[in-house]
Amino acid sequence: MSHIFNRRSVLGIAGGAGITLAGTGSALAKLAEIDIEPRGSDGILERLPTLDLESYDEMSTSTRLWIDTKLTKAAEKRALEIMAANGYGPDDTVPRDTAIAMLKDDPIISFRNHTWQRLQKHMWNALRNEFYSNYDAYMSEMESADKTGPGVLEFNPGIEPEYTKHEIHMQPGGYTGDEFAGHMYHYGTNNFYNGRNYQDEFHTSLTRMIPVPADGKVLRILDMGCGCGQEVVTLKKRFPEAEVWGVDVAAPMVRYAHMRAVDMGYDVNFRHALAEETGFPDGYFDIVTSYILHHEVPEQATYDIIHEAARVLRPGGIFYPIDFYTSPGRSAQDGRAWRRIRDWMTYRWNHERWLYEYQQADFEGEIRRSEMVLNRDEAKDTMTYPVGRTKSHNIMGTKPV
Numbered sequence: 434m435s436h437i438f439n440r441r442s443v444l445g446i447a448g449g450a451g452i453t454l455a456g457t458g459s460a461l462a463k464l465a466e467i468d469i470e471p472r473g474s475d476g477i478l479e480r481l482p483t484l485d486l487e488s489y490d491e492m493s494t495s496t497r498l499w500i501d502t503k504l505t506k507a508a509e510k511r512a513l514e515i516m517a518a519n520g521y522g523p524d525d526t527v528p529r530d531t532a533i534a535m536l537k538d539d540p541i542i543s544f545r546n547h548t549w550q551r552l553q554k555h556m557w558n559a560l561r562n563e564f565y566s567n568y569d570a571y572m573s574e575m576e577s578a579d580k581t582g583p584g585v586l587e588f589n590p591g592i593e594p595e596y597t598k599h600e601i602h603m604q605p606g607g608y609t610g611d612e613f614a615g616h617m618y619h620y621g622t623n624n625f626y627n628g629r630n631y632q633d634e635f636h637t638s639l640t641r642m643i644p645v646p647a648d649g650k651v652l653r654i655l656d657m658g659c660g661c662g663q664e665v666v667t668l669k670k671r672f673p674e675a676e677v678w679g680v681d682v683a684a685p686m687v688r689y690a691h692m693r694a695v696d697m698g699y700d701v702n703f704r705h706a707l708a709e710e711t712g713f714p715d716g717y718f719d720i721v722t723s724y725i726l727h728h729e730v731p732e733q734a735t736y737d738i739i740h741e742a743a744r745v746l747r748p749g750g751i752f753y754p755i756d757f758y759t760s761p762g763r764s765a766q767d768g769r770a771w772r773r774i775r776d777w778m779t780y781r782w783n784h785e786r787w788l789y790e791y792q793q794a795d796f797e798g799e800i801r802r803s804e805m806v807l808n809r810d811e812a813k814d815t816m817t818y819p820v821g822r823t824k825s826h827n828i829m830g831t832k833p834v
């Protein structure tokens with residue numbers, strides 16, 4: 434268990450940008466006066482504003498790590514026992530409804546699923562309570578950053594289709610419906626990453642994997658569904674000369690992303706826009722990427738996004754989508770009962786409304802049907818997903834020259 438307690442020992446190794454306000458102009462100096470950081474920062478992560486909340490975060494992150502490892506193992510063992518008692522081998526394919534009926538009420542499995550779920554809900558509420566209890570201060574901080582460079586922040590009110598209004602992950606208001614969605618998502622996902630992404634380590638590792646076009650030219654990069662901008666910032670760190678953009682359908686997400694990037698002193702740009710319709714000219718980008726976007730949109734939206742990526746890429750440009758099944762050997766069609774109950778938990782209880790559609794989508798086929806050629810990267814680097822899953826390759830689309 435020592436890694437639970439040592440996880441902050443990585444502080445400062447990956448980011449190191451800190452807040453570079455000195456000498457960068459009066460607008461940033463003004464922001465420094467408003468910047469809410471009563472307890473300072475650990476590396477690039479602004480500490481939570483109260484000891485109470487930080488202690489809560491420590492508790493929920495540690496508990497979640499325990500659930501994701503020890504408790505999950507115990508629940509899986511239990512599932513295999515129940516399956517055996519019902520005449521199924523561990524690798525047998527079981528219809529979804531059969532698997533759910535067979536496993537959902539077992540106390541260990543249910544405890545695993547619902548402590549995970551309750552903890553997540555509890556965490557959102559604790560964070561939300563903090564931001565709304567100090568509404569004026571947090572809102573003033575964002576308002577001040579809205580008008581501050583170096584990067585651009587663009588809003589397009591009213592673009593949100595109905596499907597983006599679900600409370601995915603049970604996040605109150607979802608991505609689009611709560612003014613502090615970006616704040617909540619950033620601190621909340623530190624839980625999801627089991628405390629191993631406080632310094633954007635995870636985004637740094639996946640940015641390292643992204644291949645460059647064969648001619649080596651990387652002048653402009655787009656990250657679709659950029660959330661609170663962690664990938665956008667790590668892309669800028671890797672390609673400091675490039676013009677980097679993040680688009681997201683949720684205004685509160687890009688707003689927080691912009692504020693965070695300004696705080697960190699990065700010249701990156703955010704646009705409140707649909708990934709299906711980014712508004713950029715044809716052939717504008719050398720690289721288009723996305724990270725865990727597709728499992729959160731309907732099947733048709735994924736297809737539309739693939740075609741939009743093809744449109745905005747220049748000949749030779751690369752589309753590099755990263756999601757749960759974009760690496761070889763990770764099948765969306767895993768019909769084992771234990772897998773089914775976990776997917777059901779994610780779909781039904783964690784409100785991942787579009788997960789099943791993503792699982793059945795012909796992602797690779799649609800890349801082939803777009804203007805792109807489907808291939809796999811030759812990346813040597815690996816990245817580690819939360820909870821120890823490692824992958825070394827990913828599919829990609831290349832726009833023919």
Ligand SMILES: C[S@@+](CC[C@H](N)C(=O)[O-])C[C@H]1O[C@@H](n2cnc3c(N)ncnc32)[C@H](O)[C@@H]1O
Binds near residue numbers: 661663682708726729
């Ligand atoms: C799971 S989050 C991933 C965020 C980010 N890529 C990261 O590294 O954390 C999915 C993001 O996609 C955004 N999103 C969902 N549908 C979208 C769409 N059609 N166009 C653009 N963004 C979308 C959500 O608002 C959310 O910020």
